[in-house]
Amino acid sequence: MVAFGKKLKQAQVQEWQGYYINYKLLKKRVKRYSQAQQSGTQDPQPQSVVLKDFSRLLDSQIEKIVLFILEQQGELAAKLASLGDHQHHCLTQQQQQQLSSSSNWLDVSELKESYRAVGEELLRLLCFVEMNAIGLRKILKKFDKRFGSSFTDYYVKTRSNHPYSQLQSVFKQVGIGAVVGTISRNLTDLQDHEESYTSIYDQPALSHPDPVIDSIKAAVSRLSNSTSFLEFLGKHAFIVQDQDDLGAAPSDVNGDLFVEERYHFMSLLLNLVNTFLYMVNTYIIVPTADGYSLTLGAAATVCGVIIGSMAIAQIFSSVYFSAWSNRSYFRPLLFSSIVLLVGNTLYALAYDLNSLSVLLLGRLFCGLGSARAVNRRYISDCVPLKFRMQASAGFVSASALGMACGPAMACLFQTNFKFCNLLTFNEATLPGWVMAFLWLLYLSWLWFSFREPPPYTKLLVVPKINAVSTMIGPLVNDAIEHGSTKPLLLASEANYEDEEGDHEEVEDDGEEDSEGSRSVEPVTSIASAYQLLTPSVKVQLFIYFMLKYAMEILLAESSLVTGYYFIWSTRNVAIFLACLGLTVIPVNVVVGKYINNIFEERQVLLASEIMVCIGILLSFNILVPYSASQYVGSALITFVFAEVLEGVNLSLLSRVMSSRLSKGTFNGGLLSTEAGTIARVIADGTITLSGYLGEQMLLNITLVPSLCICVSAIVATCFTYNSLY
Template identity: 70%
Template sequence: MGVLATILCCLSLLTLKLCTSFFFQQEMVAFGKKLKERQIQEWQGYYINYKLMKKKVRQYAQQIEVGTQDRRHVLKDFSRMLDNQIEKIVLFLLEQQGLLASRIAKLNEQQEALQQQPDISEISQLREAYREVGRDLLKLLFFIEINAIGLRKILKKFDKRFGYRFTDYYVKTRANHPYSQLQQVFKHVGLGAVVGAISRNLHELQEEHQGSYLSIYDQPALPFQEPVVDSMKAAVDRLTHSTNFLNFLAQHALIMQEELPTSEGPVDDQRYHFMSLLLNLVNTFLYMVNTYIIVPTADDYSMSLGAAATVCGIVIGSMAVAQVFSSVYFSAWSNKSYFKPLVFSSIVLFIGNVMYALAYDFNSIAILLIGRLFCGLGSARAVNRRYISDCVPLKMRMQASAGFVSASALGMACGPALAGLLQTNFKIYKLTFNQETLPGWVMSLAWLLYLVWLWISFREPCLETEESSAAQESTTEPVENDALEKGLKKPLLLNSEDKQETEDGDGEFDGSDGAPEESRGPATSIGSAYKLLTPSVKVQLLIYFMLKYAMEVLLSESSVVTTYYFGWSTSSVAIFLACLGLTVLPVNIVVGSYISNMFEDRQILLTSEIMVCIGILLSFHIISPYTVPQYVCSGLIMFVSAEVLEGVNLSLLSRVMSSRLSRGTYNGGLLSTEAGTLARVVADGTITLAGYLGESKLLNVTLLPSLVICVASIVATCFTYNSLY
């Protein structure tokens, strides 16, 4: 069986290699067309010459094949070409920056004169002149962003074609040099001062008109509403990946954003309905409560039905097992409706919780597990995410995504806390109500009330036609970062299937070519979605799997471990888990508002992984006695670091993921959900299997796989570190 599995694995990898090349080439053609459409015509000669460099890559392949060029010459020639292209962009950027600065200086002189003799009409004209400079600056920011995206794409194309980690070398040598021109493209050094000058002067003109003398640097300053300034700040934040609490929190939802910048924001508000969005968020909250409300009592419930305490792993994990399948059919169902899947979800969850509660009186572990499986089959998180992605206007999507994550975090905290409050024991007729069964009864009542509210208040949005969906998919393309596909020891030229590329690709910039519709549409199955995963994406999914695995082990075995080592009651376990859940929002406030703006995402990613590893190491029972401070502190380090890691990981994942995974049934959100759900299933299964070795060995045995996966993810991150630029 082991040999057969190895053969099947090798065949799968070979098929993956053959298919990804075609998909990648078609995606590059579609990108080239979009790139030309977004260019500012009068600046066209200063953009990165994507078409020329694409031809050069093809020429290099032909020359190496016939033996007229060696690897050293190709790398040197392509590096020089990239340096020339970047220098052209940077010199034009500096020229335009100087022109903007000169215009601002002249306007400043007019503003000084107006301070001596104020005139309302002239002040209005001056403000409009500053706005015009701001609009021109906004065009320049879009110019930089398009060039940065094109540069990432051509680096990725070179790596893909030749199997050489050129991106790693190029970014490492150019980005960290004291005279780096690459930093000008990716970090737009100096333009922040121009943004600040426009913002300050517009604000001062507004304050002078209102009779105030506060500047933008004064605290507290009056509210400053200026659309041009807001657009400039948004463009700068997008270039630097600057974040605040809301958009950092929203990254956890993996709601895809548009890749190529645009100064317009056409958004269809007709599909949006606030109460429907609220019902989606309530569904998310209740489901997370439902998931974690049984954690403090699952071991006691298992023992009361004659099973071992560690069977709690299967009880908790059975919900995740069913969710692996429910995520797929709910995602597919949401292509046709949002209301019907939510109704079905509520009914199935109601039935599942009733069965969970009745298992005590029937004295049946089978009914208990079937009830939890039903709860997992009712997981509509794919519908909740799709509703935000498809029906919430772009201007509100960040807040809605943050609401989705906040609802999940609050549900995670409220579940154990609610379980700690349900400490009672009584009977009504033949039905028992105690700390084991009350979570089921309470959640069944909650889902029944939610179903009534849903039936009354939800409004089904108008579904788009297939044509409009395809058009929308072609305009939503997450940024793809440089994928480090192969090692330096690999040959420079790959097999013949990697070099087959249509001649139509040469005409990318004149819009004469196009990819087949099916090659630009969304993935149509899990298999086709998997074929689109580059090594960089796989590393990010491995990290996501690791953090979910570590968190699930910590949470699911907490009741058994703390009872064995410390004799904690159900209430104590509930308080501990609730406190962990309550750290989510404060941690995201600190990271989103401060840390993510001080360090690069890849730096935070690697540091968080190391901290998770430290938390795991500190959790091992090596030195006796095992103390409460050791367990609590190590658990807190692990949980908080994993929360930080999740936001940064999903942010990077959205950039390296293929555009074909941005929408459709088998989208990036579904893949991340499946990775996280599989991690929970494996973690809960590990707890139950480790239980056969005895509760004394449970902690160390379950932590060992977490440590191995964590170390593997750190190593994989180091190998792909420079691709996350």
């Protein structure tokens, strides 16, 4: 993969070359610092001197960039003011002299083209800002990695919070929104002039959307990290979203056309149904697991082991399914369905066999059938870019609906009869029998309808040269390597990752960066993946561990707690859990459309952690009699903000994680899944161990570790807060 410095040079607007960040100079300076520190023959500079020197160098680079941005904004503003005067003159002349419709049409057409031309200049400026913002983030990460300091934390904290911050001008695009609004408003006025003469303030969307405006909005959205509901929901899937350059149609990229050859709608639907059924399978037993364990002669708190045994097996199944999906999608899905069919059958038969061992074996089989890694990889590798966001949101929605439908189905199983005096069908066994039947149906559907996508071939992705890309500068695309088709995009910082072994091209002076002689390749082991985890990534994974632990404690012990304190029936517990699951979609609508576009993601992250902590604190049974309203209210706070936290956390994780973890077996999705699964295993084990102290102590004992982990996550977030800039 071509180095970022090489890409920066190739993507530059020629007449603006002197105003871009001098990434080559900054990289050489960082390299010189690290060599002086590591060499025994040279006297390394004191750390304070290095920090001061590099800070001044960065300050001068940022000042150069910001002053140029302001200069260009002034020129754009002057052009828009002139066009506004001309537009007002034309309208006034029409009203006074009653010009012919053909003459009016000509003036309007010329004005539209003039506004579009200004829009294209703004698009070029947005690309300039984006390239420099990426360069700043990368050089800060490189300094931290090479010099072994927390320079990013210091630099961002001292610069971004200052009242005269120039760093904010690069990352917040101050003033650009006003230019976008002026262009949009005037194009809308000109378009609707002969009709109702509406304004963008009365009718926000153009009746015939202008492609230039769409491209500008897409560029601003990338720079500001603003999201729509679908985008925010899709972040929960932790599927890397490629974006075509500056809003151009994704299907224009040859690499994506190749992906379309692998795409099959029915196969995608089968993956989403697999996700849905697996989540139903996970939570359908939660309301009845304690009663089932009592029936088999074990303590009610053994339900923690019953629920957690599925997660234990999932720790291993996630790895081999992730590796298997490198070669096939159909075979792992087929194997998953068969294993889940067997596992649910064993779970149901355990009642008549009066064997807790058979029950646990059945749940272990169910965990071994977890094909979520395959579902995620299919969306990432086989769904075209133009549908990938919707598919990612569908993946998360299927999971959320499965979480809600599982307990809801359990409350319907209020029956008790024997079939041929051999098999018992009651509220304990019906979850197993029903899921076995559903997996049998799914297996038949999979066998006849799934289409295995053709294998990747090594293609050269040739970019489409359009008016915008020609103006911005040449785009470079690499040959597709190691079974991955990914065009190089200016919009994605991950594609410029040059840490830990991507290929550094020879610079103009002939110097080659010795550290980067290898191409970006996926890691091949957990140990290699761990070496790529920076402190920020480790904190993000720890936060994911925390939220999954808190959610599992809440859900898995719900039947025990409500039965002990409020004498709730299985139906009541099932309805309660189903209602919690149904909050996922509405909450993500609010956060994705509003909250995430008002506040920074790191602000939402920290606030959500604090709210989860408050929810846990409110759950404790201390002094006053424990009431159902206290339990339901605290559970709702914990669950809702844990869901908010999941989307924001994974979004930030995708930005701070090395690009070598974006593909292959040991990818970022697998690491986050493993962190969450381990959290569930430990949480379920905590419930069972706490049960030995008695059900009256269960609630408070299980909440103590949740509270400690949550507080630790908040402290860790505060320490790495500025590195999430």
